[in-house]
Amino acid sequence: MLEDIIKERLKKRDNLVKAGLNPYPARASRTHLVKEVLSRFFWLSLFKKSVSVAGRVMGQRNQGGVFFLDLQDETGKIQIVGNEQNLKDFKLFRENLDLGDFIEVEGTAFKTKKGQSSILAKKLAPLVKSLRPLPSVWHGLKDVEERFRKRYLDFILNSETKDKIVERSELVAGLRSTLAQAGFLEVETPMLQSVPGGARAKPF
Numbered sequence: 001m002l003e004d005i006i007k008e009r010l011k012k013r014d015n016l017v018k019a020g021l022n023p024y025p026a027r028a029s030r031t032h033l034v035k036e037v038l039s040r041f042f043w044l045s046l047f048k049k050s051v052s053v054a055g056r057v058m059g060q061r062n063q064g065g066v067f068f069l070d071l072q073d074e075t076g077k078i079q080i081v082g083n084e085q086n087l088k089d090f091k092l093f094r095e096n097l098d099l100g101d102f103i104e105v106e107g108t109a110f111k112t113k114k115g116q117s118s119i120l121a122k123k124l125a126p127l128v129k130s131l132r133p134l135p136s137v138w139h140g141l142k143d144v145e146e147r148f149r150k151r152y153l154d155f156i157l158n159s160e161t162k163d164k165i166v167e168r169s170e171l172v173a174g175l176r177s178t179l180a181q182a183g184f185l186e187v188e189t190p191m192l193q194s195v196p197g198g199a200r201a202k203p204f
Contacts, residue, residue, distance in 0.1 A: 019092050048108050052104060
């Protein structure tokens, strides 16, 4: 089953390459984080200012001549709307994007008829074509042991876990900065070992 999914995604990657797109470019031209777009949404939508966001596709819905994507970066999530009138290569992206792909979207902020804050895509480019599927976004990782073995998946699917890691990082950085300003020096010392060593070292 997994092998079939990977083969199908490899075909989609090849379709992007045949269309002249690099599925793994070295750089992106992001101008705004999702959080910035949402916080300044009124003004961005009022003046039709072009924005460029980048993130991972966490939701995908196709409706004929329109597709909707849930794009998530490190700061939040926003809906992307693509249609045949505004997006070049609309059909290519509709048929070859998958959940888990990283993409870059350039467009304008607007609200849908249902009042959802969105970006109308004028330009779309792949950043990373994902070859393996993500676990269900709705069900996530239920097995505790698997969550700890695959922390990277837990961070992707569980916002609470990710927020805790961010808070810890900020706390440690603040503590280090405070102690450094007070004249303390940070050093690394061996722990629970009689002799520092590598993989063959014997524990204390």
